[in-house]
Amino acid sequence: MPYKEREVEKLYYSIGEVAKMFDVNNSLIRFWEKEFDILKPKKNKKGNRLFTKEDVENIKIIYHLVKERGYTLQGAKDKLKDNKNDIAENVEIIKHLEDVRAFLMELKKNL
Secondary structure (H helix, E strand, O other), rough: OOOOOOOOOOOOHHHHHHHHHHHOOOHHHOOOHHOOOOOOOEEEOOOOOOEEEHHHHHHHHHHHHHHHHOOOOHHHHHHHHHHHHHHHHHHHHHHHHHHHHHHHHHHHHOO
C-alpha cells in the first residue's frame, strides 16, 4: 500500500501568514489584537506574534463580522460577547455553502 502523506497542521502561524490568509495588512491584525480580547497570540523571545489555530478561528469570526457583515468594532465586540458560538457556527456554514457554490459553478462550466 503506497504511503499517503498527511496534511501537516501547524501549531503556530506568524502574523504575516495570518494576514495573508485574510488578505489584510499585518497592522490590521495587530489593531484587532488590541481591540478584541479574544485574540491572545503568544510572543516568542523576539516579540514576534505566534497565532494558534484558535486565534485564526477567532480572526475569521472578527473578519466575517467587520469586513463581510459591516459591523462596527463595538458592534462586533457586542455580538461576540452575546453569542460567539452561534457566530462561529454561522461562519462555518457560510464557508461550506461558498465551497458548494464554487463546486457547482465549476461543474456547470464544464458541462
